Amino acid sequence: MSSHPFQIVSTLRYDPALPNVVTQRGAKSSPDPLNTPYYLLPYHQDRLRNAARYFHWDSALKFLEQDFTQFVRYLDTFIPDKGRPWRVRLVVDDTGDCKVEADPAARIELENFVVPFIISPVSTPWRVYVDTAPTTPSGLTTHKTTARGDYAAARTRLGIASPQDSADVLLVNPNGEIMEGSITTPYFRRREQTEQNEPEWVTPPLSSGGNAGTSRRYALAQDFCREQVITAADLIDGEICLLSNGVRGFILGRVVLNRKA
Template structure:
């Protein structure tokens, strides 16, 4: 465990094209969960995620800071965006005292078709390599809520041989019951094996009871009916099968499960 004081975090994309794309793709935009149509991807869900974490850790001062309304919160974040016409990776860091630090890192401009449910993933997309961790991770509040305590995730990425955050690769964390929890930086989705015999979405994602993070894109996918929750074990995975991944900076991405060592 790090000796640094614990902080709660949420990371999202700032993209000045987002409001226009939402209007074009979703019409009246009622199905998109940001009534202000800010350039911050899924902003209300990120604020809710931080609020939930602050309540879990009994951080009263942080909770009071995060109770500001959405307009105020967006204006606060705006003060940390160096150039409004560019794209940024925005990392919101809140400490126990209610102090909030916002880090903005430039992101390349990309098409946003894969950010909005129903999303579009290009058939020409090169899938991310998706490995399964060889060690177990014990679920806790530090896996359900996103914090600066990232040692479990860093260790899992190291065991999978993922060298940098820029690698198009992911590793799935596994709890001691052999259930998939989540990815180290994404939420995973898998095709439902018995979909042809049952009603409901064709995709499933691990339930929070398996110990993974209550992510914002995960919430978006569930609310929009793209997927449902279902326990997924290592035994359920098939080498070479395609899956989907999502996070607040990259949207929804294509992945490919790799169970056998790459030659």
């Protein structure tokens, strides 16, 4: 656990067009987490609550347990223009103080935010690297916080200089299991034969040490994927994968093991 002060964090997309798009694609989970312009907001609120409980931040938990409608009203006061998309970052400290940062977000095809995700034939895949050093799982990897040293180090090792780079690095625990991406949740095609109606995609279980991501929770709730331990040794150079997070939705990726190729 970090010896320095840190906050719990969740980052998501605000987009006024989201509710119109998602009503065309039925949700299997109830209540529907996509019924506001804030992408998967109920899951973000839950994630922050779970982190506050884990760290025993009672004041933060009291703030986060407010009614969902009340929470939306609070966030609305930080959106400068409700007619355009925003990247919204919620930062909560142990006293229950919540800072909300809203920055302009690039326009993205909103179909990328719902599953089943359809891979566009013109998509340019993100480069997906595997970290060259292990990361030890802890509360700071299970819960998203401002203590991002392990993630920053992994990105530096693989030469990813900017959050705008179309690349991510997969963190690996000391047992060689994929935990998560530095800014995304990864999904891989199942290796074994799938039965009819079974998901063809798998994502690492939380027991491997990665973050309880909101888009990950959504993909599992929609039966888009199931959990399965994936090791770095299981990955194949050049294989297609998917990535997701609360700001960009679902993204096509390609595993890069041979960086000289």
